[in-house]
Amino acid sequence: MKRIAILGATGSIGTQALEVAAAHDDLQVVALAAGSDVDGLVAAARATDAEVLALADPAAAERAAAELGRPVLSGPNALVELIDASGPDVVLNAVVGAAGLEASLATLERGYDLALANKESLVAGGDLVLAAARAGGGRILPVDSEHSALQQCLGDTPREQLTSLVITASGGPFRGRTRAGLAEITVEQALAHPTWAMGAKITVDSATLMNKGLEVIEAHMLFDLPYSQIEVVVHPQSIVHGMARLRDGALIAHLGHPDMRVPISYALTYPRREAVPARPLEWSEAFSLDFQPPDLETFGCLRLAIEAGEAGGTAPAVLNAANEIAVAAFLAGAIGFLAIEELVADALDHVAVQPLDSLAAVVAADAAARARVEVRIGEGAA
Ligand code: NDP
Ligand code: MG
Secondary structure, eight states: OEEEEEETTTSHHHHHHHHHHHTOTTEEEEEEEESSOHHHHHHHHHHSOOSEEEESSHHHHHHHHHHHTSOOBOSTTHHHHHHHHHOOSEEEEOOOSGGGHHHHHHHHHTTOEEEEOOHHHHHHHHHHHHHHHHHHOOOEEEOSHHHHHHHHHHTTOOGGGEEEEEEEEOOOTTTTOOSGGGTTOOHHHHTOOSSOOOOHHHHHHHHHTHHHHHHHHHHHHHHTOOGGGEEEEEOTTOOEEEEEEETTSOEEEEEOOSOTHHHHHHHHHTTSOOOOOOOOOOSSSOOOOOOBOOOTTTOHHHHHHHHHHHHOTTHHHHHHHHHHHHHHHHHTTSSOHHHHHHHHHHHHHHSOOOOOOSHHHHHHHHHHHHHHHHHHHHTTOO
């Protein structure tokens, strides 16, 4: 029996993880956490035997506690308290944003396995997360579909035989557009992803290609590869999720219809594989797979992310935090689509990069970037 804590239980990944766990007797959900969604947490608590519950928002936690007639943790340390109180084997971190970083660190430091959907943890605090894994002995099991695929393509291939890792990108809803064609994008258009149904923030990140940029940094951290050995290719069908290019010219690929239950299940049941009711690829009808190079001029967020990754230190934390504020402002109708990229570039130009040597350094960089973007939005810069 594996004891699982689900952080971000009310979200897109969290609810799919609950579905995966419900289908397997040997996965036991012992803890559930979310931000402020009382109804979502209450429903998840009633559907599972979870012993420990948390909502980051104290007022929401009080309402959920009243409804369930049992305690619900809350406040800034709620996620870490929940991990300690539940003593899980695996923590699925499906919180959105850098808000998930401390829970990732706590999980690994305590030697628990981390099923990681919250890529922002690795982007903002990469070296700290890796150090926590080394110190505590917890394993990082990627949930992001591309990284789950890459881990499987790599297998136990000796590192000197690997030439590069290839991350596929659907290209998002605006693939093929010019920059001028991005100026008038509405929130509704940005939220209409062609192949994946996901939370709002990652859906906008997929439209700007920032998501792919975050994933390049994530791959750099997870697989300890220089940026020169991480390739991005646009693949509109989202059927090939990742590829490993080997020195003899072979490309090992991982394929399947886009369905996050597959990588979620792999991370939760690792090293076993359990059945997932995903639609199989069928050969009875013809279909094709297309590949094209990414357009780094039109989708500058991908380029900015790779540059921030190469700069290192707190630069990726600045990129991530600036992007979080800019995306929230875009979703609120306060700024246009192209302003996301402009605000992230501005933050990278104005927030000094520091060495990434402590959580305090990440927190300071994150706060400075958020403040810079908020001021620029307040000035009407976007
Ligand atoms: P959603 O927006 O659907 O869900 C986010 C979850 O995080 C919700 O449960 C939310 O709770 C919770 N949350 C937000 N803030 C806090 C906080 N401070 N403390 C605790 N919980 C919090 O996002 P997704 O499920 O789409 O994405 C989650 C993560 O997984 C992201 O990092 C994303 O990049 C990554 N990911 C997602 C994929 C997908 O297919 N959706 C694919 C690959 C990666 P509440 O509902 O109460 O606000
Ligand atoms: Mg992904």
